[in-house]
Amino acid sequence: MSASPSVITAADTGSDPMPDCADYWLCQQVYEWSGAEWLAENAQALIATPARILLIVVIAVVVRYLAHRAIRRLTDSTTIGPLPSILRARRLRATALGDGAEQVTARRTQRAEAIGSVLRSCASIVVLAIAVVLVLGELGINLAPILASAGVVGVALGFGAQNLVKDFIAGIGIILEDQYGVGDVVDLGEASGTVEAVGLRITRLRDVNGVVWYARNGEILRVGNKSQGYAQVVIDMPVAHDTDLERCRTVMQQVADAMYAQAEWAAVLLSEPESLGVESIAAEGVVMRLQVRTTNADQWRVGRELRLRLKERFVAEDIRTPLPLLSAAGAPAGAP
Numbered sequence: 001m002s003a004s005p006s007v008i009t010a011a012d013t014g015s016d017p018m019p020d021c022a023d024y025w026l027c028q029q030v031y032e033w034s035g036a037e038w039l040a041e042n043a044q045a046l047i048a049t050p051a052r053i054l055l056i057v058v059i060a061v062v063v064r065y066l067a068h069r070a071i072r073r074l075t076d077s078t079t080i081g082p083l084p085s086i087l088r089a090r091r092l093r094a095t096a097l098g099d100g101a102e103q104v105t106a107r108r109t110q111r112a113e114a115i116g117s118v119l120r121s122c123a124s125i126v127v128l129a130i131a132v133v134l135v136l137g138e139l140g141i142n143l144a145p146i147l148a149s150a151g152v153v154g155v156a157l158g159f160g161a162q163n164l165v166k167d168f169i170a171g172i173g174i175i176l177e178d179q180y181g182v183g184d185v186v187d188l189g190e191a192s193g194t195v196e197a198v199g200l201r202i203t204r205l206r207d208v209n210g211v212v213w214y215a216r217n218g219e220i221l222r223v224g225n226k227s228q229g230y231a232q233v234v235i236d237m238p239v240a241h242d243t244d245l246e247r248c249r250t251v252m253q254q255v256a257d258a259m260y261a262q263a264e265w266a267a268v269l270l271s272e273p274e275s276l277g278v279e280s281i282a283a284e285g286v287v288m289r290l291q292v293r294t295t296n297a298d299q300w301r302v303g304r305e306l307r308l309r310l311k312e313r314f315v316a317e318d319i320r321t322p323l324p325l326l327s328a329a330g331a332p333a334g335a336p
Contacts, residue, residue, distance in 0.1 A: 285322025
């Protein structure tokens, strides 16, 4: 009597009868280990496929861990390692002008962490996508329709999310180029103020009135950063036409030099003030200019203090301001 089609007899194999399946070795091992025919017949679906899926998952986790570790080591070496040659000149200038190495290092750390986060996210997405495709293949799912649908969806999203992609790419450029960072005072065109957050999609800043502005990175066409390196405080003082201009220039220089010599302003003023003399002549009067280099964080405080001292000294020296700029009460026009 012939053997069953699903069973290989001892005469055929020289051993105990066992089920027939695609992977003979696996079926034999399972049958010898368990003695269960049904388990040997379904060994491929119950043992081999889950084992391969588990192996795919383990390999994906290991690859993701190694990729994240490599990215983290790269960003850490960028943060604590030697400064790239392209940035050394800038660092030397910043240190010479009082910006300090600490601020440069902090900015490098912020950029490295931001770029590292982006790279880790990209690595995780790539590894996860490959792992999902391999797992679906092991489950016997036809991937052709899924990949075709994914391509169509990707094209649709590419057209529909152009602004989003543009914002992300611009955000990466802003971070890499260190155009501005948290705490910087910037002018973005319609919005200007102190930067509170820099993301890949938007930049959040707060103006002098406390209004919070959200600017899309892709819509930022130009940036005026008032907090990088050093600041130049420029003060224009209008005087009457009959003023002794050389004496006025000397008085302005004396006021600025006296401030520069004071210990409380020594760490703020980075170079000796310069009284440049006549800046412009108009029908209303003559404009005298004074400039001084200062730290970016103290530029507004220095400007207010210098204007106050110059005004008081002008009054003491009887240096008159142009008459058209005076109201009937003798106060500057537009004063509260």
